Amino acid sequence: MAEEKQTNYDVIVVGAGPAGMTAALYASRANLSVLMLDRGIYGGDFCPPGDHRGRWERRGGLHYPGFKTVQGPELAQDMYLGATQFGAQYAYGTVEKVELAGDLKQLTTDMGDVFTAKVLVIATGTQQRHMGVPGEEEYGGRGVSYCAVCDGAFFKNKHVVVVGGGDSAVEEGMYLTQLAKKVTVVVRRDQLRAQPLIQEQAKQNDKMEFIFNTQVTEVLGVDNEVVGVKTHDSKTGKDAEIQADGVFIYVGSVPMTAPFKDLGILNEQGYVKTNDLMATSLPGVFAIGDVRETPLRQIATAVGDGAIAGQQIYQYLM
Numbered sequence: 001m002a003e004e005k006q007t008n009y010d011v012i013v014v015g016a017g018p019a020g021m022t023a024a025l026y027a028s029r030a031n032l033s034v035l036m037l038d039r040g041i042y043g044g045d046f047c048p049p050g051d052h053r054g055r056w057e058r059r060g061g062l063h064y065p066g067f068k069t070v071q072g073p074e075l076a077q078d079m080y081l082g083a084t085q086f087g088a089q090y091a092y093g094t095v096e097k098v099e100l101a102g103d104l105k106q107l108t109t110d111m112g113d114v115f116t117a118k119v120l121v122i123a124t125g126t127q128q129r130h131m132g133v134p135g136e137e138e139y140g141g142r143g144v145s146y147c148a149v150c151d152g153a154f155f156k157n158k159h160v161v162v163v164g165g166g167d168s169a170v171e172e173g174m175y176l177t178q179l180a181k182k183v184t185v186v187v188r189r190d191q192l193r194a195q196p197l198i199q200e201q202a203k204q205n206d207k208m209e210f211i212f213n214t215q216v217t218e219v220l221g222v223d224n225e226v227v228g229v230k231t232h233d234s235k236t237g238k239d240a241e242i243q244a245d246g247v248f249i250y251v252g253s254v255p256m257t258a259p260f261k262d263l264g265i266l267n268e269q270g271y272v273k274t275n276d277l278m279a280t281s282l283p284g285v286f287a288i289g290d291v292r293e294t295p296l297r298q299i300a301t302a303v304g305d306g307a308i309a310g311q312q313i314y315q316y317l318m
């Protein structure tokens with residue numbers, strides 16, 4: 001006889017990144033039944049979809065206390081084993097609906113699965129922001145990309161534009177110089193936001209060019225393929241065009257909180273508001289990691305959030 005699928009838990013953690021896996025570890029170690037529910041593979045941002053190994057190996061490993069370098073997938077695997085050793089379970093599914101009926105939280109996934117728990121932990125993280133300019137969505141997958149490792153190989157010996165001035169734009173731009181013949185980074189301000197060390201490395205790279213004070217206003221294409229971008233120089237007020245075969249967009253991130261938007265716990269930017277104990281204003285609803293309103297988004301802070309939440313959940317349920 002087929003084993004009946006468990007649908008009712010003490011705790012459901014939505015998102016199995018470092019924050020979610022740590023909360024699951026602490027809660028299950030306290031003998032609570034825990035489900036980690038994730039739309040993809042565990043690991044969150046350090047195992048991005050379609051990019052399970054390359055990105056972090058290429059970067060020489062994540063920086064995380066206690067390790068000189070450590071590869072994202074290996075750390076993710078170890079965290080997963082840590083989280084599941086006390087019985088926490090893991091299931092695939094994108095949460096589409098959240099209903100709070102008194103003390104019970106009910107979650108419905110895109111696959112029609114319904115799970116209930118006394119405690120909901122939101123650990124869904126962030127996703128890459130889109131620029132919102134004409135041509136961006138139209139040429140998605142036809143020259144517009146948000147993942148250099150996934151799509152860089154299509155641009156061997158070609159010219160690509162990278163949009164953004166943060167760590168991601170500069171690092172991914174440097175990665176692309178290994179494939180493309182030229183990488184033009186378009187930065188909207190007069191300076192980069194990336195860490196000084198990363199900036200220094202990029203400036204020494206002959207294949208990289210920076211254009212400052214410039215906003216991409218449109219992605220241009222012909223016959224279903226990107227041929228360049230339109231730009232606006234905020235200093236001179238001049239519009240121009242850059243011919244390019246691909247556009248890689250790294251303009252920051254936005255919280256993944258769509259299923260929680262009606263709960264009244266989000267700030268204006270869509271991040272979840274919590275107190276220092278990771279509790280939202282709703283009883284039994286916690287939020288941790290990058291999705292939370294927080295001044296720093298790192299693996300170290302995510303696991304700290306997860307540990308606090310795991311312990312607080314126990315207190316709440318007792």
Ligand code: NAP
Binds near residue numbers: 216297
């Ligand atoms: P970020 O630090 O938020 O940088 C976003 C960049 O995009 C900024 O240069 C921003 O310009 C620009 N931007 C925002 N909206 C734009 C728009 N509509 N059009 C054009 N440009 C726009 O994002 P990130 O680089 O993805 O990094 C996210 C976080 O991950 C950061 O905390 C970062 O330190 C971290 N990270 C760390 C590493 C590492 O440690 N190796 C690697 C990658 C990411 P303004 O500066 O004008 O706002």
